[in-house]
Amino acid sequence: xxxxxxxxxxxxxxxxxxxxxxxxxxxxxxxxxxxxxxxxxxxxxxxxxxxxxxxxxxxxxxxxxxxxxxxxxxxxxxxxxxxxxxxxxxxxxxxxxxxxxxxxxxxxxxxxxxxxxxxxxxxxxxxxxxxxxxxxxxxxxxxxxxxxxxxxxxxxxxxxxxxxxxxxxxxxxxxxxxxxxxxxxxxxxxxxxxxxxxxxxxxxxxxxxxxxxxxxxxxxxxxxxxxxxxxxxxxxxxxxxxxxxxxxxxxxxxxxxxxxxxxxxxxx
Amino acid sequence: xxxxxxxxxxxxxxxxxxxxxxxxxxxxxxxxxxxxxxxxxxxxxxxxxxxxxxxxxxxxxxxxxxxxxxxxxxxxxxxxxxxxxxxxxxxxxxxxxxxxxxxxxxxxxxxxxxxxxxxxxxxxxxxxxxxxxxxxxxxx
Numbered sequence: 285x286x287x288x289x290x291x292x293x294x295x296x297x298x299x300x301x302x303x304x305x306x307x308x309x310x311x312x313x314x315x316x317x318x319x320x321x322x323x324x325x326x327x328x329x330x331x332x333x334x335x336x337x338x339x340x341x342x343x344x345x346x347x348x349x350x351x352x353x354x355x356x357x358x359x360x361x362x363x364x365x366x367x368x369x370x371x372x373x374x375x376x377x378x379x380x381x382x383x384x385x386x387x388x389x390x391x392x393x394x395x396x397x398x399x400x401x402x403x404x405x406x407x408x409x410x411x412x413x414x415x416x417x418x419x420x421x422x423x424x425x426x427x428x429x430x431x432x433x434x435x436x437x438x439x440x441x442x443x444x445x446x447x448x449x450x451x452x453x454x455x456x457x458x459x460x461x462x463x464x465x466x467x468x469x470x471x472x473x474x475x476x477x478x479x480x481x482x483x484x485x486x487x488x489x490x491x492x493x494x495x496x497x498x499x500x501x502x503x504x505x506x507x508x509x510x511x512x513x514x515x516x517x518x519x520x521x522x523x524x525x526x527x528x529x530x531x532x533x534x535x536x537x538x539x540x541x542x543x544x545x546x547x548x549x550x551x552x
Numbered sequence: 553x554x555x556x557x558x559x560x561x562x563x564x565x566x567x568x569x570x571x572x573x574x575x576x577x578x579x580x581x582x583x584x585x586x587x588x589x590x591x592x593x594x595x596x597x598x599x600x601x602x603x604x605x606x607x608x609x610x611x612x613x614x615x616x617x618x619x620x621x622x623x624x625x626x627x628x629x630x631x632x633x634x635x636x637x638x639x640x641x642x643x644x645x646x647x648x649x650x651x652x653x654x655x656x657x658x659x660x661x662x663x664x665x666x667x668x669x670x671x672x673x674x675x676x677x678x679x680x681x682x683x684x685x686x687x688x689x690x691x692x
Binding site: 534 | 629637670
């Protein structure tokens with residue numbers, strides 16, 4: 285059986301233009317093109333960012349429904365903005381649309397998107413819930429937690445780990461402990477070591493282990509942090525060879541965070 | 553069944569300044585799911601091609617993707633998602649022309665990002681691929 289690929293090509297069309305599609309259904313796994321919501325006449329203000337986020341979430345809802353899924357199946361969000369100033373308007377909009385879902389989330393500030401007027405893009409990892417519901421561990425409300433040492437009124441409901449069948453998705457891990465403390469400042473190796481310690485605990489709580497990790501994406505906010513952060517990640521992998529990508533981004537959830545690591549695991 | 557981890561390499565040999573002797577790998581197959589290491593202008597023998605030429609780097613990356621998928625028992629047609637990282641918007645057109653040529657007839661979902669940098673300063677593009685072998689084709 286081949287995968288269902290919905291909304292191929294077209295104009296303005298998906299990210300890959302004529303060669304892409306908006307949504308792929310591969311069994312229970314649903315892949316979605318990065319969603320953006322820029323329109324004619326939009327500026328770069330907070331309300332423009334909120335408007336783009338609103339469009340993205342509405343489009344996402346209808347795309348998932350077309351594929352026989354729903355927002356409630358979302359396991360992980362990767363939120364990309366190009367300016368820290370967009371963080372609050374974008375997240376508050378996401379939070380309003382995803383009330384009660386509790387996905388894990390990774391938030392990145394990047395240099396840009398396909399067109400300069402785009403302020404925000406959203407990637408989602410989605411697994412259909414047939415029968416068994418996804419398990420969502422350590423649910424939290426964004427406003428009751430810290431990002432670095434800041435409180436940010438994002439009004440989002442998230443969690444730390446989602447178990448969807450054999451898939452385990454984790455919140456992007458940083459130098460903050462699972463008790464929400466940033467103990468190490470200015471030291472990318474120490475932050476990455478804390479992140480990997482969190483990964484070990486969260487995977488165990490999800491009924492998995494480091495040996496189940498398939499893929500890692502390491503984000504750092506400066507190239508100078510890459511070697512020390514990578515070393516701590518490699519140490520934390522305890523000899524499990526996995527497929528890793530490394531990206532230098534403009535920023536993370538708070539300026540104090542020097543690195544973040546995304547981990548994708550599947551139970552054997 | 554334990555995950556298949558193919559084309560392992562020692563990080564001390566591949567990463568500049570690497571002092572940790574760890575095995576990483578180019579591809580992981582977990583059941584029907586295939587995860588690739590982000591592909592760049594580095595060949596699978598760790599030689600860099602296309603310095604200063606984003607299109608040439610993208611072409612090398614996509615050639616690697618084809619080899620790695622094949623070694624994992626998958627095909628280009630099984631690609632579900634491609635995330636394309638470039639370091640400057642100017643690279644978008646040349647990179648997407650090359651990627652589109654390699655993906656003719658596949659129609660994956662894509663996400664495109666401009667980032668501040670990749671693992672080495674010479675890398676102008678990186679391509680992350682997620683693929684799933686359809687049920688019933690998973691014979692290996």
